Amino acid sequence: MNPIPPMTSAPLPAMSDAVFALTLALLLICPLAIAGVALINTGLGRSRSAAQAMLGNLALIAVAAIVFALAGATLTGSLPGPSANAGFTFHVAGKSWNWLGAGSFLLRGLGSAAPQSQLALLFEFLAVAMAVTLPWGSEADRWRLAAGCGSAAVLAAIVFPLAAHWIWAGGWLAQLGANFSLGAGFLDVGGAATVHVLGGLSALAVVWIAGPRRGKFPKEGLSTAMPGHNAVYVLFGCLLALVGWLAWNAAGAILWLHAPLAALPGTAINTLLSASGALAATFSVTRFRFGKPDASLCANGWLAGLVASSACAALVTPVESLFVGAVAGIFTPLLVEVLELALSIDDPSGAITVHGAAGLWGLFAAGLFAPQTGQLLAQLVGIAALLGVVLPLVYLLFALLNRVVPFRVDPDGERIGMDLHELGGGAYPEFVIHRDESYR
Amino acid sequence: MKYAGLLVMPAGFFLTLAALVLFPDPALRAAFVLCGLAVEGLGLGVAVRGHMLRRGASRP
Numbered sequence: 065m066n067p068i069p070p071m072t073s074a075p076l077p078a079m080s081d082a083v084f085a086l087t088l089a090l091l092l093i094c095p096l097a098i099a100g101v102a103l104i105n106t107g108l109g110r111s112r113s114a115a116q117a118m119l120g121n122l123a124l125i126a127v128a129a130i131v132f133a134l135a136g137a138t139l140t141g142s143l144p145g146p147s148a149n150a151g152f153t154f155h156v157a158g159k160s161w162n163w164l165g166a167g168s169f170l171l172r173g174l175g176s177a178a179p180q181s182q183l184a185l186l187f188e189f190l191a192v193a194m195a196v197t198l199p200w201g202s203e204a205d206r207w208r209l210a211a212g213c214g215s216a217a218v219l220a221a222i223v224f225p226l227a228a229h230w231i232w233a234g235g236w237l238a239q240l241g242a243n244f245s246l247g248a249g250f251l252d253v254g255g256a257a258t259v260h261v262l263g264g265l266s267a268l269a270v271v272w273i274a275g276p277r278r279g280k281f282p283k284e285g286l287s288t289a290m291p292g293h294n295a296v297y298v299l300f301g302c303l304l305a306l307v308g309w310l311a312w313n314a315a316g317a318i319l320w321l322h323a324p325l326a327a328l329p330g331t332a333i334n335t336l337l338s339a340s341g342a343l344a345a346t347f348s349v350t351r352f353r354f355g356k357p358d359a360s361l362c363a364n365g366w367l368a369g370l371v372a373s374s375a376c377a378a379l380v381t382p383v384e385s386l387f388v389g390a391v392a393g394i395f396t397p398l399l400v401e402v403l404e405l406a407l408s409i410d411d412p413s414g415a416i417t418v419h420g421a422a423g424l425w426g427l428f429a430a431g432l433f434a435p436q437t438g439q440l441l442a443q444l445v446g447i448a449a450l451l452g453v454v455l456p457l458v459y460l461l462f463a464l465l466n467r468v469v470p471f472r473v474d475p476d477g478e479r480i481g482m483d484l485h486e487l488g489g490g491a492y493p494e495f496v497i498h499r500d501e502s503y504r
Numbered sequence: 505m506k507y508a509g510l511l512v513m514p515a516g517f518f519l520t521l522a523a524l525v526l527f528p529d530p531a532l533r534a535a536f537v538l539c540g541l542a543v544e545g546l547g548l549g550v551a552v553r554g555h556m557l558r559r560g561a562s563r564p
Contacts (some may be wrong), residue, residue: 157525244524272506272555408556438530444537445520451544452517456510 083318083325084179090315091183094190097308098125098197100301104367105201105413107297108360112481113205114293114491120212121197127213128196128220129189133171136192139225141165141233142184143177151229159243161236165229184232184319190312191259192224198263199270201413203471205277206478207270209486211471218461219266227258227454232320237449240442247439250446251430254309254316254374256423261450262458264420267411269459274471276410278478287404290412291360298363309370310335317378327378334377335370338389342369345393353397361397364414368392368422375426380433388429392422424450506558509551516543 079087102121109117137143141151145168152164168174174182196216200207230237231252241249252258281287292298310332317323317331346365350358369389376388399417403409409416424447431443462471477485484490523536 159525240524272551407552441530441534441537444534444541445524448517448520448537448540448544451548452513452515452520452540455548456513459510 079179079183084183086325087183087315087318088186090311090318091186091190093311094187094308094315095193097305097312098190098194100303100305100308101194101197101201101367103297103301103304104363105197105204107294107301108201108292108413109204110290110481111293111492111495112483112490114483115489116209116482116486117200117204118491119487120200120207120209123209123213124196124200124216125193127216128192131217131220132189132192132224135221136225137171137185137188138167138169139165139222140188140228141167142188142228143168143171143174143181145169145173151233151235160239162234162239163230163236164226165233165235167233180319183315187315187319188224188228188232191228191255192220194255195219195224195259195263195266198260198413198415198419199267202267202411202415203270203274204412205482206473207274207471208469208473211465211469214465214469215266215270215462215471218465219262219458222461223266223454223458224258224262226457227262227450230449231258231446237442237446240445241438245438246442246445247431247434247436248442250442251321251379251434251439252375252427252446253320253378253430254313256371256375256426256430257446257450260371260374260419260423261427262454264416264418264423265450265455266458266462267413267415268409268420269455269462270471271409271411271416272459273462273466276408277412278475280410281408287408287410292412295359298360302363302366305367305370306336306339309339309373313373313377316374321378323378330382331378334380334382334385335373337382337385338373338377338392339366339369341386341389342366342372342393342396345390346397347393349394349397358397361400364400364418365393365396368396368418371419371422372426372429375423376430376433379430384429384433388426388433391429392425395425396422505554506551507554509547509549509554512547512550513544516540516545516547519543 106114106117151162151166153160153162196219200212229235231250237250239249240246279288313331313335314328343362343366346362347357350361369392372388372392396417399421400414403411427443427447431440520537520540523533527533527536
């Protein structure tokens with residue numbers, strides 16, 4: 065791989081019409097990744113909460129898009145305002161630290177903005193839509209719809225814009241290469257940090273605040289198994305996610321790395337190899353541990369491979385991509401087990417592992433295999449920013465939100481299911497809903 | 505205990521930032537960035553431990 069030049073705040077070269085059209089077409093396919101994740105989240109929850117889970121995904125995306133348009137996009141700063149202000153900057157040790165964007169308010173001037181700025185904004189809209197749906201799956205069967213929408217608003221207005229500005233819109237992490245000679249600065253081509261690590265850490269914060277499902281961790285004995293209700297949703301969601309991910313990583317490579325079109329087939333092949341390596345590894349690990357491969361854990365492994373590829377598919381060779389995916393596939397089932405059995409964390413969709421941990425691994429691997437000096441350190445600084453700022457900030461904001469809009473449904477609602485409690489009707493009205501033994 | 509852990513994590517982040525500003529030497533800088541990450545890991549460990557203690561006390 066050729067070394068990538070450090071990102072600077074200098075104006076980018078104009079984008080040709082062909083590249084603009086291709087990138088736009090790729091971005092229009094990206095929502096399939098969100099659809100895949102939504103199906104996986106729904107399938108891994110219980111049947112009596114399926115409609116609420118799917119409606120929740122739509123509602124969270126809608127809230128995030130509206131709030132991001134009203135406030136978040138301005139703070140991200142991808143769409144320059146009329147004064148062409150680069151954002152809020154302070155100077156330490158002779159270096160500028162751009163920490164918050166100051167873009168166009170209420171998307172004014174979108175039509176006349178440079179094509180690249182318009183595409184970057186569309187990418188960010190899709191990214192924030194994906195990021196807010198990730199914690200929703202972790203709190204399946206007990207998170208109220210209103211609270212979920214509140215969390216989407218908080219993420220879209222404050223947390224996502226901060227991270228997206230730092231990484232994609234010329235913020236201090238993107239400038240690490242120019243300011244401190246750390247490779248090309250922090251690289252996150254497909255949203256591993258801004259989407260997946262942010263979503264995974266948000267899922268951890270929500271799980272900590274709202275707690276586990278009733279009966280999940282009895283006073284005596286191991287945790288109660290609460291398997292997902294539809295393995296077909298989960299596995300079909302994985303296939304759908306692959307299509308979206310191929311487009312997402314290719315579009316990210318064009319937008320954030322300015323990769324030539326000839327590099328895109330390699331990016332797509334690396335994405336597929338990472339997911340394949342992860343699935344093969346998870347399949348083997350679960351086959352070895354349980355005697356038979358576990359469908360839901362294999363789906364988690366596949367998704368973890370895709371998430372890891374978000375960070376490095378455009379930066380590594382095919383063999384390295386396969387290795388990155390395989391490592392993600394090995395640790396995913398083990399970490400899911402550790403979180404549930406050892407750390408009492410009830411995460412039905414596995415978002416903390418699949419999106420949080422695999423995203424962090426992908427970001428680290430991008431630095432590990434990058435050809436330029438200092439790239440690994442840039443990636444480590446970015447990881448430190450995600451862990452040291454994003455997790456405490458999200459926890460604080462969600463804890464405050466929980467005081468205003470309680471996250472957790474009341475015990476009766478949890479007993480009858482979120483569909484009946486919140487929507488008044490079930491997803492499968494002709495099916496018999498089995499009684500939950502844990503409520504006897 | 506969980507809040508103490510979550511407060512330690514930004515401290516690790518500021519250690520990482522300080523490493524960038526204070527140490528031009530790549531080896532020293534890398535060492536201090538790793539120290540910052542270790543502090544964050546410590547904070548995360550304390551927060552997880554705090555969560556487990558609270559869950560243990562409130563199990564039905």
